Amino acid sequence: GESVGLHLPTLSVQEGDNSIINCAYSNSASDYFIWYKQESGKGPQFIIDIRSNMDKRQGQRVTVLLNKTVKHLSLQIAATQPGDSAVYFCAETLEYGNKLVFGAGTILRVKS
């Protein structure tokens, strides 16, 4: 399959701290990237996206950074809250249309 992994890295942060989740994407031709959050028993929830003509995009409490030189994507969450605990996936589009290729995911645990 195209989404490999599955020894998910875990990031543990204290409530109120900032979190940074990293992702290495696979194809230098990818031009659209999305971060999703998935809580237990639910489908992935859209967080933020970025196109390849940008290197930074900010949302509410979240920032995505794109470094095309090293094919790296990061998600920064400010003032992390217990409700942010979930698995976070980055995804890239490789082809025309809506085919997403997902990273393996990162578990975020927020300690109160």
Next chain:
Amino acid sequence: KAGVTQTPRYLIKTRGQQVTLSCSPISGHRSVSWYQQTPGQGLQFLFEYFSETQRNKGNFPGRFSGRQFSNSRSEMNVSTLELGDSALYLCASSSLAGKETQYFGPGTRLLVL
């Protein structure tokens, strides 16, 4: 606006059977994509439909098929089920055909015994 809905939410089948899963996209969305999620392989793209036409297909055997109706609702079918088909099947919809935000449904949990 209602989100993506998937039915059924849970399903138990035995090897050799077939199964049909249904997805209703967000109102106004015309693209529907299907993904399989397993602990071993993560999230993998199955196929995408737009205006009743399959636009992209992932690397899955022909036992996996789908279709889209004129109201954008989509179904996927898996024939001759294998134990390895046990997974969470996710449907996502977006408004346009290319590289727009995809919104996911809650998924259908399929267990093959």
